[in-house]
Every structure is written in structure tokens, then in C-alpha cells.
Amino acid sequence: MNLVNELEELALATRLKRLGERLSADVSQIYKESALDFEARWYLVLELLSRQKQLGITEIAAMLQLSHPAVVQFVEQMTENGLIKTAPDRKDARRRLVSLTPAGKQMHKKIAPLLEVIKEENKKWLTAASADLLQVLTELEQSLDERSMYKRIKVSLIENS
Secondary structure (H helix, E strand, O other): OOHHHHOHHHHHHHHHHHHHHHHHHHHHHHHHHOOOOOOHHHHHHHHHHHHHOEEEHHHHHHHHOOOHHHHHHHHHHHHHOOOEEEEEOOOOOOOEEEEEOHHHHHHHHHHHHHHHHHHHHHHHHHHOOOOOHHHHHHHHHHHHHHOOHHHHHHHHHHHOO
16 A cells, blocks of 8 residues: 555645655765765755855745755755855855855766766656656646645635635
């Protein structure tokens, strides 16, 4: 029995999270086998900082649409691994500015060939599906931007009470 699959719509968030965790674990294993001390979940922060040079944690969270605590966790992990550094903002001491270290810039270059293979394999995997998953995800995200699931449930509860 697979309870998560059996619950269908009630386990949607769990299934999406589980799928993301599987993909992330597989890619992290590839990095490990390639002798790269890098986790797949850090990639977005690494890529963003390679493009933006220096950002605050709140800015990173907003740009990646991740929670502030998640970004703080990634920043701490990546700092421990020598990939990024933080410094207080001279204008606001409460704000930490995050940037890549030379090792972080080097890691970005090292993983580039693997990223091309990952991208191509993701394309093949998505093409094999019966629907355009990226388009469906975009539509679902836009729909939640227009009206959150919280609001949908609250209205439904009020209408049904």
C-alpha cells in the first residue's frame, strides 16, 4: 500500500516535495561521485550570486522565492564549505551581505559541465511525460499567486458552514 499515492489530492504537497527531494538527492550523489563537495540544494544560491555578485539574505529569498529560514540555512552551510562569505552591510549592521568566495566561483565553473548533462537529462525526462510539466507548474504557480490555497480553503470552509 502506498498511502501517499492513495490519498491523491490530499497528499499533493507531500508528493511534490518527495519528487523534489528525490531529484535533489540524485544530483547530489552525482556531485559526490564527481569528487565535488556540493549539494544540489545550494545551486540556486550559487547561480544567483554568480550573476548578482553581492546580495542580502532577504533579497536572495525574494529573488528565489524561498523562505528566509531556508536561505539562512543554505548560507550557513555554504559558508561552512567555503563557497560564500558574509559581511555586515555598512549602511545597516543588521543586514548581512552575501557573496561568492574564490572557491565558490571555482565551484561554479567546476559544476558547469555537469549542469549541461543534468539539463539535457531533465529535458528528456520531461519530454517523456504525457504533459508539459514545466508549463503545468507555471500555470499552477500563477494560479496560487492570484489566489493562495489558504484563501481558497478559507472561502470554501465559510461557504460550507
